[in-house]
Amino acid sequence: MSRTTTTGDRQATGFAQRPGRGRFNAAFFRLMGPYLERSLRPRKRRVFAGVAGDVAEIGPGVGANLPYLPAGAALIAIEPNRYMHDGLRTAALRSGVALDLRERTAEQTGLPDASVDTVISSLVLCSVQDPDAVLAEIRRILRPGGSFRFVEHVVAPSGTPTRASQRLFRRPWAWTFEGCSCERDLERSLRSAGFAEVEVEHYRLHTPLLPFNPQIAGVARA
Numbered sequence: 571m572s573r574t575t576t577t578g579d580r581q582a583t584g585f586a587q588r589p590g591r592g593r594f595n596a597a598f599f600r601l602m603g604p605y606l607e608r609s610l611r612p613r614k615r616r617v618f619a620g621v622a623g624d625v626a627e628i629g630p631g632v633g634a635n636l637p638y639l640p641a642g643a644a645l646i647a648i649e650p651n652r653y654m655h656d657g658l659r660t661a662a663l664r665s666g667v668a669l670d671l672r673e674r675t676a677e678q679t680g681l682p683d684a685s686v687d688t689v690i691s692s693l694v695l696c697s698v699q700d701p702d703a704v705l706a707e708i709r710r711i712l713r714p715g716g717s718f719r720f721v722e723h724v725v726a727p728s729g730t731p732t733r734a735s736q737r738l739f740r741r742p743w744a745w746t747f748e749g750c751s752c753e754r755d756l757e758r759s760l761r762s763a764g765f766a767e768v769e770v771e772h773y774r775l776h777t778p779l780l781p782f783n784p785q786i787a788g789v790a791r792a
Contacts, residue, residue, distance in 0.1 A: 585650035585675050591748050592653030599632050600657055606693075607634060609775045610721055613787035614638055614692065617719045623687030626711065628676040628704065629694035630654075633661025644668040646686065650675045651748070676704040681711045688712075692721040695759075697750040705763035712792040718765070721787045725753045736781040743781060752781040765790040 599606075607614075618638040626646040627635060631654050639645060645667050649658060652673060662669035674680050676698050689708045698704045708718050726732035736752040744750055757770050770788040777783055 587652060588748065589653070591746070592651055594746075595651070595748060596632060596653045596657055599634070599654075603632065603634050605777075609777060610692065610785075613721050613771070613773065613785070617721055617787050617789060618690060621688050621690065621719065623716075624685065625688045625690065626679070626681065626686045628679075628689060628691040628708070629697070630658055631694075632657030633665070635690060635692055636661050636665040636667050639665070639667055641666060642668075644670065646670045646672065646681065648672050648674050648676055648679050675699070677707055679707055679711060683710055684713045686711050686713065687716045689716075689718045690720070691718075693723060695720070695722050695756050696724075696752065696754055697748060699749070701754060701756065701759050702763065705759060709764055709792055714792060716792045718790040718792075719788075720760075720790070721785065722756050723752065723782050723785050724756050726781075726784045732780055732784060739781050757786055760788075760790055763790070765792060767791040 614635065615638070618635065621639060624646070625639065625643060626648060628648050630636075630645070630647045630649055636645070645662070647658060647669055649655065649671065650673055655671060655673075658671065659669065672680065676694070677700055689712060695701050695704065712718065726736055740751070740753065743752055760768050760770065768788065768790045770786050773785050773787070775783045775785055
């Protein structure tokens with residue numbers, strides 16, 4: 571049987587709750603989830619394979635990654651957007667995952683040093699305020715030998731039509747998706763974050779969401 575708990579500390583430091591956009595994004599990812607999963611599933615299966623121990627997820631949204639956790643797993647969910655919480659709780663019940671839901675930002679999880687074995691994320695580092703601070707926080711909470719497993723969208727190569735579309739849609743995209751940037755070189759951030767080892771695969775989705783299509787997936791080890 572799954573259970574859900576929410577910590578008493580509900581300070582989502584640095585995150586502005588926006589009812590209109592918050593509800594829109596929660597609905598968008600519930601509706602688009604199956605479509606996105608069909609495209610992302612091969613990478614998620616590879617990257618999230620063998621996840622075990624104490625697991626934290628940065629920005630789980632409405633729970634797209636819960637099916638990739640082992641049966642009976644427990645998850646510490648760092649999700650500042652409270653409009654995602656109902657969908658996340660429902661998904662946790664459906665997946666049989668024990669959910670420890672914390673309304674915090676990824677820059678300040680509130681977790682102790684070296685307290686988790688694995689951190690996972692998908693389509694999240696695009697929207698955090700400070701990706702370098704988030705990666706430093708992930709390293710802080712990982713136990714030695716632990717891993718950060720990620721599937722993220724990134725900036726396209728210069729001079730490509732996709733890069734031009736990312737520049738063109740930068741402002742409306744960020745406004746609609748609550749700060750999401752299509753122009754982050756997350757591989758460079760990962761490789762300079764101090765992890766012992768970083769494995770990155772570049773690939774491209776083929777969706778109508780052109781600025782979103784350049785992607786990376788991989789594992790960074792503490």
